[in-house]
Amino acid sequence: MSAKRIGLVLSSEETYPGAALGITHQIQEFSRYTRSEFIGVVRGVGNSRGEVESDPSLPVAAAVRLGQQFFELNYTDYNMNTVRSSRVWPKNE
Template structure:
């Protein structure tokens, strides 16, 4: 396999499952292995190490200096890992046909810092934009429609932030680590996603997009 080294690229892998040895964690570890082989600088974080509460009414709980008053480590995750990242891979189990509550809380809590009521919101929006995005899902069901909700959410998040939604990997399993037995080899696919996140071709055409008649040279 060709070396796709991107030593300056920073990748955040955010895991929405609380299980450190579950299927989402196994898939995240595979993404990390692939990204590190490609030379990326990788941070792997579990959302519940940083987030202890849901978004509240910022008008009533925002501090006088504009900061969020919820006493957890979300700010560190958002400012130290998410904003500086060139790419983010979101890894989540499918719960009730959506991402986990921990993962959803990450997106919701970001509102506190990109809302106009935050002093540096314009800078935050700039730093949130133009990332390379990947999604890795684990579920017990093989039903294809089970993944549509999470995929649509990340698709629209990517479009909202002018980011490139590069790829999706889904592993099937129930007991911890069972995705390793999935015949579709999602661990290999997750590793490949991490390896190629910053180099793989991405296209999202509009009617006026310049393009030729071939996809591959």
């Protein structure tokens, strides 16, 4: 499995944002190893089934947006030898 676009959707009972860094980093490294495009992470907090829907950060809506924009989202690989534009975002004219 290589050269895929990857999005990560997490839920946990831990509200501390750093709790998700381990798995996020593992997926980032997997993406780099397989030359895949890691395009985004959505994290929701809940302690029981269905509770993530009540998370005030609206992770369900964020997951829907990630899915809707999955193939249009910008991706950066951070490799030194990748030819890239000098701009991150398209210039509005």
